[in-house]
Every structure is written in C-alpha cells, then in structure tokens.
Amino acid sequence: MAKIQLEHVEKYFGDVHVVKDLNLAIEDGSFTVLVGPSGCGKTTTLRLIAGLETITSGRIVIGDRDVTALEPKDRNVAMVFQNYALYPHMTVADNIAFGLMARKTPQDEIERRVHRAASMLDIESLLKRKPKQLSGGQQQRVAIGRAIVRNPNVFLFDEPLSNLDAKLRVEMRTELLKLHRELEATVVYVTHDQEEAMTMGDRIVIMDGGVIQQVGTPREIYFHPRHRFVAGFIGSPAMNMIEGRLEDGEFISSHFRIPLDGPAFEGDVILGIRPEDIYLPGSLPAERETPVLTAKVEVIELLGARAIVPLLVNDLSMRAVIDERHLEQVQEGGSMSIVFDRNRLHLFDAANGERIE
C-alpha cells in the first residue's frame, strides 16, 4: 500500500491542455474519487498515475518511488477499466492469473491466490468459463479479481460501474467499499456520477477543465462548496443558482430580496440554495428562516418519501424538495409559501465563482 503524490503535473494532447498544474496528495489507504463532467481530465489523471499516458511535465510519486519515468508494468498498480478489458481468449482463471504470470510467480502460488481472490468475489464457480459466457456483473467481478490478486500498491478504477444496471451498481458499490476496507488498499476511483462519488469516496476530488476545483470529504464538498461549479455539480436535484448583488448585507435580485448578516462583500453575486434547504414556513427554528416568499407550484414529482417541486418565485424557476408529509399543503398549479434555511445559503462571487464566506 502506498500514498500517491502528484506534483505540478501537466498534460497536453497536441495543443490541448488536458491537465493543468495538478497538485494532489492521495493518502495511504484512502478511497479517493476523482469526479467531474466528461472532458474534465479525471480519466487522463488516472491514466497518468497508471503510466498509460506520459506526463508533459511534473512528477508522480507512488510510495517513496518517483514513477514519473517508469513503464506501467513497473509501477505496481492495478487498474479496472470501464469495459472490464477481459482477455476474450482466456478463461476466467487465466484472466485473473495473467498478471501473476508476468511476474513469474510459481504455479502453486498462482493457484492459491486466484482461488482466494475468486472466493472473495464469489466467482469460484466461473473460473473455467470464458468472458463471453459471463454476465456484465460477473465480468466486473473478474476484472476486480484480476486487480486484487496482484496485491498492488494502488488500485485504479476507471468508471468501473457505469456499464452495470442501476440495481447491480448499488450492490457493487457496497461490495467495493467492503473490499477496500478488507484490503486496506489505496484506491483512486474515477466517475462522472456525483452520487457515486458522494457515497463511495472518503475524499472527493472535483475537477473541471483540467483543474482541481476542490478536494475534501463528501460533507465538506456538499456543505461548503468552495466554487460555484462544485456547488452546481454535487447534489441532485442541482442547487438553485440565483443571480443578484449584495448591498449593505442584503441580497437583491430582480425576484426577491433577502437580508443577510455576515458577508462584508459588495457587488454581483450568485446565491445558491439547495432544493432540500427550501421549507414551508414554521418547519425551521425561527432564527434560521428567511423572510417568507410566495411561489407558484408548477408540478409535483413524487419520489416516495420526498417530492421534487418545480416552483416559480416571481417568474424565477427554482426546485424544492419537499417532505411527503407536507405535501397536503401543496397543490399543482396552486401557490405556496416558502422559506430558505439561513444556515445553508451559499454565496459565490459572480466574477470568478469563488465562495464568499
């Protein structure tokens, strides 16, 4: 097991600057998720760590070894690809053993380790099959087995669950986390799915345009997004963003005003309110409620225990998440009173998107 350090890493593909001065320390034994929209450089970063792409400049250290100039085979990392990349002409057992054979591991040792990995993943009965004869979920397990059997320093996962159906995906998430705990391994996990990032990572790295926007625990990222991009990217349904300006401690938009205490900032800002921080008046302690606003209810999208309610507040479209128990007070096409949770308001500088404390 090992920590990973990326220092001033730059990557160009021709003229395209894909990764820009990336600095990141990934702790030993952590489960770090790289997340961002497609084209943000997350997969490239993972491939740089694996050595499948050479870095344009900078340094990558795994454990105490500078691996910048090393071939993938010499970095002692294991990678699980999105499409599993199982060798079609080999049996499951040979697929799992392939990496050990490269390292000239003795045959009995290979067999022992393959069986151990297979039993951890519950695929012992499949060892003699060819990849074609497996379901997507089983192929996924084989790909993971191939990674763990080698006992590598670092596990790299490139969107490993995105080809599975929703139910299996949720199951595999739990299983991967259990596996991570069992192996005490350093894991770097790439996904574009913010929910996957939130549920799996003990640290989340949010990237956009080749730059790290924020690194933090899921809680930090969710409650204290440092940038407008992070705020909008994490959370579903997405945070409501309202353009306006701050004057004398008051947020003023063309739709409503909210007196705030705290920020000394003056100028154009964006006010962010998560849909789940919108309430009916009276559900919060009085000091946390903002002044009551009247909103027109467009439709009600019931999810079960909660409902997503698209609203119009003086012609401003917003979304609220309302507890099912309060829904009787709300009618499609009718109007409702809403308040925001003062403690959960996010302010961003309209000029550069940075958070205003």
Next chain:
Amino acid sequence: MNRSRHFRETLVNGGLNLILVIALIIVLFPYFWIFLTSLKPVDLVARPEVWIFSPSLFNWRDVLLNSDVPRYLLNSVIVALSTVGVALVVAAPAAYSFSRFNTGGGATRFSILAAEMLPPAVLIVPLFLLMFRLALLNTHLAIIAAHLTFVTPVITWFLIGFFDEVPKDLEEQAMVDGYTRFQAFYKVVLPSVRPGLAAAAIFGFVLSWNDMFYALILSGGDSKTLPVAIAGYWTFRGIEMGKMAVAILVAIVPVLLASFFIQKYLVKGLGGGAVKY
C-alpha cells in the same frame, strides 16, 4: 388466411432454394466438367458433347505417377506457405501499427496498396533484372519474393480492420498487468485477432497459389509452380485436355482442404467484426 400465408412462405422458400441451386450449378458445373474430362479416354477428350462413356484412370495415373506434377505441387506448397509465413510476420505488426498509431498517416496506409494498383507487367521487369543480378532466377526464393510484393500489402490492409476492433483497453490492461507493449501485442492482441489471421493466411495462400504470371517468368525447370505446369499442358501439339484436367483438380485440392479446416475462422474473419465482447 393461415393457409394462404403458409402457401406463400412455401413459395418464397422454394424460390430462394431454386436461386441457390442455380448459383451452385453455375459455380460447380465447370468443376464437374473438368472432373468428367479427367476421366475420359483419350479419343473422347476433345468431344465435350459426349456425356456417357466408360471412365478411365489413365490420365490420373499418368499425371500422378509418371509426370513431374507432384514435384510442382510441392513447389507450389513451399512457395505459398513461405509467402504466407513471411507475409503474416510482417503484415500483422504493420497492420497493428497502422491501426493503433496511425503510423505515417492516412496517406501511408493507403500507399501500401500502390503495388496492388500497378499492372504486374510493370513490376516484373525490375524484379526479373533484380533476380537475375542476385542469381536467384529459377529458385523458390525469387517467386516467394515476387509474391510477397502483392500478398503482404493485401493482407496488411485486410488485417488493419481486425486490429481496429480490438479495444485499446485490452493491451493497456496487459501493460498494467506487467507486460511490455510488445508482450501485450503478442499475448493479448494477436490472439484476439486469430480469426482475422486465419482468413488472411488463406487469402494470402490463395493469392500465391493461383499466381502464374510471376512464377512463369521467374521460375523454370525444377522450380516451376503448379499453375505454370498446368499451362504447360498447352503444347505445340495441342492441349492435353485430360491431363490438364487432372492437374487442375490436383491444384484445387489443397486450397479446398485448408478452407475446410479453418472455415469457422474464415466465415468470422471475412464477415468482419470478429472480436466482439
């Protein structure tokens, strides 16, 4: 209603089968005719309208036991196998490189087929002079070299499509697993395109096997290949139709056998899309 539908289906099926039968007859009739000719006694060989006769094995005995045809057959086998062997060793990495790295750009990829577009007559003069200078005329090597000039580009081109279909992940996985790029190519990529390699091999084999032009000019005497020998039955005293028929049938057999043994790969290979996951 059900009955009329049933009738229509029967009609359609019958029609399709009829087309197949006609196609088969068109393809197989010449073989059948050659086979008949090979069995005709000498006095009937030049009379195609005679269908009923008492078959004689005279031609077969004469060609297989008393002529040099077996040796020319061996020559053809040596030349074709060597050509295919060398061509595959060169073409597979070349095709991989075109496919994976777009080596030399699109223009290079296309220009390898240039030799294919020239009439063979253009190439034969320099090849002849070259072989003459190297004192390789009338050797297997000369014919193999000549055949490589058209077999290698064709099967390189042919294989590019197969390598295109191997996901890049596969070799990257092998590289992360501890193999060099070349090992990844050899152990993972090549086995994944086996159907393509088999089809390419047959394809190249047939190209080399059927060539008469280069072989006729570059070889002679002992190094003659079978097509040249077959043409040799066209003598000053006329065509020795019966013996030629036997030699033709002998020439067909190896290709037929090879195709039969790898037809599983061949169908997959020629159909493309050989490696699916």
